[in-house]
Amino acid sequence: xxxxxxxxxxxxxxxxxxxxxxxxxxxxxxxxxxxxxxxxxxxxxxxxxxxxxxxxxxxxxxxxxxxxxxxxxxxxxxxxxxxxxxxxxxxxxxxxxxxxxxxxxxxxxxxxx
Amino acid sequence: xxxxxxxxxxxxxxxxxxxxxxxxxxxxxxxxxxxxxxxxxxxxxxxxxxxxxxxxxxxxxxxxxxxxxxxxxxxxxxxxxxxxxxxxxxxxxxxxxxxxxxxxxxxxxxxx
Numbered sequence: 001x002x003x004x005x006x007x008x009x010x011x012x013x014x015x016x017x018x019x020x021x022x023x024x025x026x027x028x029x030x031x032x033x034x035x036x037x038x039x040x041x042x043x044x045x046x047x048x049x050x051x052x053x054x055x056x057x058x059x060x061x062x063x064x065x066x067x068x069x070x071x072x073x074x075x076x077x078x079x080x081x082x083x084x085x086x087x088x089x090x091x092x093x094x095x096x097x098x099x100x101x102x103x104x105x106x107x108x109x110x111x112x113x
Numbered sequence: 114x115x116x117x118x119x120x121x122x123x124x125x126x127x128x129x130x131x132x133x134x135x136x137x138x139x140x141x142x143x144x145x146x147x148x149x150x151x152x153x154x155x156x157x158x159x160x161x162x163x164x165x166x167x168x169x170x171x172x173x174x175x176x177x178x179x180x181x182x183x184x185x186x187x188x189x190x191x192x193x194x195x196x197x198x199x200x201x202x203x204x205x206x207x208x209x210x211x212x213x214x215x216x217x218x219x220x221x222x223x224x225x
Contacts, residue, residue, distance in 0.1 A: 031210050042202060043215045092156065096210030104156040
């Protein structure tokens with residue numbers, strides 16, 4: 001499995017501001033994804049981070065609110081823009097290698113006040 | 114798109130009993146079905162998975178079965194232990210390594 005790190009691990013932010021979350025993998029991976037896990041809930045896919053092209057967003061998530069970058073095969077960022085209390089959640093990146101399994105980063109716990 | 118239903122939402126068993134969690138999926142094109150265990154405050158951990166060309170897979174006390182015709186798959190935990198207490202999520206995707214659609218989760222409590 002890959003070693004996945006996320007920064008920051010947690011943050012408390014004011015409404016209306018933006019936060020960029022970083023995901024770093026210790027080896028090149030084909031696929032990277034961003035999920036959201038609201039308190040006590042399941043994981044919801046936000047988008048697939050495509051290397052060298054625009055991310056593919058799931059229904060209900062838009063690029064203006066959750067811009068994503070993936071400049072190479074080991075790194076991706078997710079920005080949560082113009083935050084509101086409803087954005088309070090855990091944001092997790094995950095990685096998958098072709099036909100292999102998918103593994104999750106430790107998550108970023110975001111609280112918006 | 115794919116939709117995954119998971120039951121039950123909570124499950125309480127005595128130590129040593131078996132536990133079964135069931136999931137159904139909607140898209141017949143899905144062919145990869147992993148199970149994740151999430152302990153409080155931790156990331157989801159992959160515990161077992163199954164691909165559509167296999168009907169059953171075992172790993173020590175854990176097994177997963179898949180019925181493609183009925184579009185459902187199940188997690189079986191035998192000889193449960195208190196450390197099995199966690200939230201378990203099933204998921205489905207078109208192939209391993211691609212985006213996962215998760216069930217709502219099952220909170221398993223094993224009492225000693």
